[in-house]
Structure formats: C-alpha cells, structure tokens
Amino acid sequence: MIDETHDPARTSWVASANGHPDFPIQNLPFGIFSPESGEARPGVAIGDAILDLGLIASLLPERAATLLGGKTLNALLALPADERIGLRRRLSELLSDERHRRTVEPALHDAASCRLHLPCAIGDYTDFYVGIHHANNIGRQFRPDNPLLPNYKYVPIGYHGRASSIRPSGEPLTRPNGQRKAPDQEAPTFGPSRRLDYELELGVWIGAGNELGQPIPIAEALSHIAGFCLLNDWSARDLQAWEYQPLGPFLAKNFHSTISPWVITPEALAPFRIPQPARAEGDPAPLPYLRNENDQATGALGLILEAAISTPTMRQDNLPPHRISHGPAANMYWTVAQIVTHHASNGCNLRPGDLLGTGTISAPDRSGFGSMTELTRGGAEPLALPNGETRGFLEDGDEIILSARAEREGYVPIGFGPCHAIVRPAPVI
Template sequence: MIDATHDAARRSCVASANGHPDFPLQNLPLGIFAPQGEAKRPGTAIGDSVLDLAGAVAAGLLTGAAAEAVAACRDGTLNALLGAGAAPRQALRAQLSALLAEGADAEAALGPLLHEADRCKLHLPARIGDYTDFYAGIQHATNVGALFRPDNPLLPNYKHVPIGYHGRASSIVPSGTALRRPNGQRKPAAETEPSFGPSRNLDYELELAIWIGPGNALGEPIGIGQAAGHIAGYGLLNDWSARDIQGWEYQPLGPFLAKNFGSTISPWIITPEALAPFRVPQPARPAGDPAPMAYLWDEDDQENGALALELEVWLMTPGLAKAGLPAHRLSLGDARGLYWTPAQMVAHHACGGCNLQPGDLLGSGTISIPGGDGSLLEISQGGRKPLELPSGETRRFLEDGDEVTLRARAVREGFASIGFGDCTGRILPAP
C-alpha cells in the first residue's frame, strides 16, 4: 500500500539522504552492520549513514511492535524480523519515517546512533538456511538455449513450470567480498579428455534476490494468493558461473561445482513496502503461450506482481584502472524480463509441501532483455565475439582481477527513486 512514507516531498534530517540515489527517506532498507571494532547489529541505510536500530530501541526512539521486531534480532541476524511478517515491518517503517524526517523532535538524539556507512562493515542480513536458484529470465534462457540448440532454444517445460534448482547457501557472501576462481574438471569440445584446473570461462549472472519471510509448515503448500505475503524483501544477486565446468558436469543433475564456489548478494533488504509504488503488471504472455496452471494464477499477482526496476552491470578491469578509466557499463536491463513473478516462484516452490523458512533466499534467474544481456556468455556469444573495452582489453569471460558491480533502481514519475545499493565482487586467482 502507498502511504505517507512514500511522499516524494518528504525530506530527512540526515542531509545526505535528500536526493540520495539509493537510500532516501522513502527507502529505509534493512540490514546487519558493524561499526569499526564493534559487534554486528540491525540497521537501516539512510543516505550515506546507517542508523543503529538496536540503539534506537535502547534509547526509547522505537516502541511497540517495531521495537519488539528489532529486539528479536539480538543474535545479529534479521531472521526473526523477516519471519514476523508484514505488520511489525510496516510499524518499523512508519516509525523510522517519522523519526528520520526533517524537523523531527528526536533529531538531536539521533546523532550517536548514526554511523558513516563507509566506516561500517556490512554483513549478510540473515542466516540463509536454504538457497534456490530459478531460471525465470526468458530472454536469457532463449539466448543461452540458442547457443546450443539454435532451432529449439527453450525446452518444452519452460513455459509451463518455473524451473529451479537448489544451490549451496554456505558460500553466499555480501557485496565487497572477493572470490577465488574455482578449480574443477573441464572438457571443451576441442579436447578429447577432461582436465582439471582453473575455470577458463568464468562469468557473472544478473539476478534479483528474493528473501523469504514467514515460512510454511512441512507438507502445507502456499497458495498463489498468499505467496506475496511470504516475501520479506528483495536485493541483487550475482550468481557467478563457471561455464566450462558446468558444461561438463551438469548432465544429468544440473550445476554443481560451477556454482557452489560463491554467490554475491547486496547487503540491504529492500522491503515490499518501499517497493509498493513500483509494482507493475506482469508482461502479457505472447499469443500461443500456455496459460499458467491454476495453482500459479492470481489476478492481483498478474496486475501487481512485477517490479519496475532498471538493472545495470558494470565491469572494472586491471587495464581500465591502470589507464585511469572508469568502470565500463556492460548492460542496462529491466526486471520485467522475468517470465514468472516472485509470487509464482514461491507458490511453485512450496506446492509439493516444501517448508520454506525465514531467511531462505531465492534467485530469480539471470535477467536479460533485448540489448541488455545479463551475462558475458550472451554478450560474447559464447566467447566467439570478445567484448572490446576502452582500455584496449578484450573479454570473452572474466579474468583475474576483474570486478563486477550490479545496480538496481526503481523509478516512477511522482515518487522518489530508490536503489538497492551495490552488489560488487572481485575475482582472485584460483588456489
């Protein structure tokens, strides 16, 4: 629901928040941070600062359901808050919007509770029990399928069922964490025998992260009409992919070592409430596509279940840095490139009785649109057409020292734009 917290004219007593590209007063994302030398705790990003939510509770600046929700996060994760559902989250948003507004009575008391974001360490916002990666970006699925099956890029099940697989949660890391290039078995078509060594075709994947809030009991499905209520927020996900390792290992059971060496997420959870003004209809299916089955169809979800987000991917290489050149934008996309809505992903995930839990993470699948590819595999057409950079370097796939940054921004006329914060990772040499 759109309310006073979304008012574009509303200004913050934190000066850097006014006009901030990601974290104006209208956003108020949730995360876990630690000031230098101190323990980690729940916080919210406001401009160039982070507000200590636990400190605000201790100072009596947050009360009632909002204070109880924050206090439940004393273990240094947001799982309890995510699992509490919409009501405490909405109460917290309303109180924070008033507390941080320009001219608020408590402005003087906020000083000790505001920390410079650049001097804080951002942690994973929740303890991730399980991670599931979907494949809902239809343009990406078509582009990749065409590289291997030009006459039949999409398999017969794609438009009937949200495709997904279970990944490894222990190697999901927050933005800013460097990852080592993985070793594994590789067997390109030109080689007669497989070999072991560092991935030669390392890639990024531009995805949305979908955070699960309240869960469901084992054996009890989540109806499509209730599925959106089980989503506690969104972020960005770079599901790094070792294409050559995957090409050798994935049949018949799917990705394994090609994915489990690491995935990078943005550290702030952008709440459904912050994104309310940016809900848009799910793009209509092309004529002739099968209608979703009843358990995946809800009129309100079709009318409001997609997100209007501009998505960007930026690459910084050692050569660009040495030449004093800025990062190179690889693509500009749109989150409406998803064939299935987040609610459809949740409903499908639980339709067989799988018990989702607070803090579980879903990946949307790589999001591409025409002219806005979400991976180097697509940009370089499988490595056959290397990308030329302003530094004179070329890239088929990622090289050691390359740094990839994902960004997302929600824009709608009449409302303050909000962003997700950076999702950045750098590739180190293989061990």
C-alpha cells in the first residue's frame, strides 16, 4: 500500500501543506465542510486549505466523481480499496504537479473560514474496551486483586452506543443530568453529574459492509475499514456507577461523544502500521476466528495520542492548554481488524459510515492515563495544573483537546486534526 503518494520528497504547490503538522500532501483526509456561504459538501484537507471535491469532479476517477454530490461521505467510504487508492493517487498528483495549479487552485477554501461537519450519516456506533491498561487501571479501583474479568482476554468487549449524540470537534457538550448514588446514601438523587470525565479513543469508520448473517473473516477485515478519527466518549462516572449493573452503560455515556471530523484513510496510515504488541506470558491465544499472522505483524498503528486541558482561568490568563496524557495507540489488547471481525462474527451487518470506538487507550503509568478517573484515582488524588488549579473531574467551562500524530523515520509525519469541546452547565430540570 506504500506508493508515490507517501514519498517524503513530494511537496505541494499549496505552500501551507509543506511541513504542516497534520495535513501535508502525504495525508489527504476526507471530510464534509461548508464555506462561509454555502451548503455542506465533500472536501480534502491540504495544509491550511480545503479542496472542494465537487468543483474538480471532472478531474477525478469517474466512479468516485459520481459520489461527490451529497452531504455525507458514506458512499465514498464504501468504495473498494483499489478505487479509494486510485482517488488518493489522483488527488496527490493534482495537488503536487504545478501543471494542475491553475485548474485546481480556484477550488481551494481557507480552512479557517469553513465549518466542519460530521463526515458520515452514522447509522450505528459501537464502543469497545480494548485498551488493556485502562481496563486494568479501572478494574483495580474496584477489584484490586483481580482487575480484569475472566472474559477480557478472550472477547473484544463492546457495547452498543448512541449514534445520534455524536458531534464534530468544537461543538460544546452539555453536562448531563441523571441519577447518582454515593456509597453512603440510602437512595439515589437526581441532578447534574459531579464526576464528568473524558476518554481518549480512536474511532474506526466502516467502509464496505457485510450482509446480515454473513460474518467478516479476519483476513478480510481491513478491507471493511475506510478510515480513522479521534474519539472522546465523554462519561459521567457517578451516573455510570449507579446504572451500569446489570446491563452496562446507558445515560452515563449516550449524552455526547466528540470526534475529529477528518477521515484519515488506511492508505495515509500505511507507513505507520506496526506489529501488534505481544501478549503477556500465560495469556491465552486468540480463538481461531480472531487469529491471523498478517494482522499480528502489521495490525497496530504507530500513533502518539495526547490529551490536554484548558480551564476558563487558563484561557482568561492566555495560558496554553496543559498536556495531561501522552502515549502510544499501540496500547490496545485487540487490533482494529479483530474488533471488526468479532462485531460481525454473529452475522451482525455493518454498514458504510458505521463508527466503532476502541475504548479508552491508556498506559501502564500515569503519564499515559487516558481519563480523569485514572489520573485522579477516582477523584481521590486531584490533578494539579501549572497555574495552581486542581481537578478531580471536569468542571463547567473546561475544554479537553485530543490530538494524534503518526511518525516514522523516513516518512512525513501526519496528524488527525482537531478534536476538542468545552463543557457547558447542565440544564435545570
């Protein structure tokens, strides 16, 4: 999958793309945007600009060009991988070869003046729990001697989330109301969550789907993945603790999830695929339907994930966001191919534009913890910020900023773009 589009010597006549931290010509992610005056439409991020695909449709491969008239990327993501690769190669040519500049440049928009939307009509959303360090860190708070439940190392655990409340980066979230019951209370009370948290995750966009009743073999799983994004699955820990037994997450999770709006394609990430980390000695091997040598050899992603916080006081004092988490995306017990295969193993039909979350990606040590409940041990050890403020959990006005960067010697680094949101107060009920 590595070709001339990954050449580190390739530059763009779009000057801002050269050396851009997220969107050099080696990335070329897809998204849905609208200019200052205009309807939502498909585009490609290139440096500080967005290329309006509809305006250059006549220059693109014929089948892809026919899919650029709508306000979602669902049909485009459903293209077979070879056609998606052909589209990427053509876009790279158009944006690198000076001969095309006069024709293509009028189709560029200043990204700062555009609005970004959800890239797809998300039919279904499933959140997994494949970050083993997060599972261990959370489990120790409840079961110090046995943090992982017996099924964790056999089953890619997941739950069906709420697609309707997923929002693009920048849209504020409203603190949820709900029932919460402290251990020393006789009965629950209702009101705003007091233990609002973030979760640092990757999102996986489904491309080609499968028919109901037809599983996806592990060797074919990657052909059903059309892209990746950042995902913050906001969580109300006090609501969660009261409601999650026996059926799992509900109101504590379905009130808002934030994603980065650009679809980072598997082709852009091809140079950054790395071996899946070996399982600990004594761990069971995956069951045969989840076992594939190629997937184990290249199934992880060489990404560094970060989370930062910006409080109202920090913004008022013009202080930069403070990084609170930093670690590799390879801290996943299961690969994305394994979660796709497991999801469809019972015949569940995945569809173009469905979104899968990896679950919180954390680390063995505090520097890479991917949620506030880990960083503060459930609020018992508040996080100290550089300006003297502390946080046990998130307060109104706090902003969480997630970022991801892929780096490998010999290749141009690429990023995922923005994934941030500010907490607003809960409504009065």
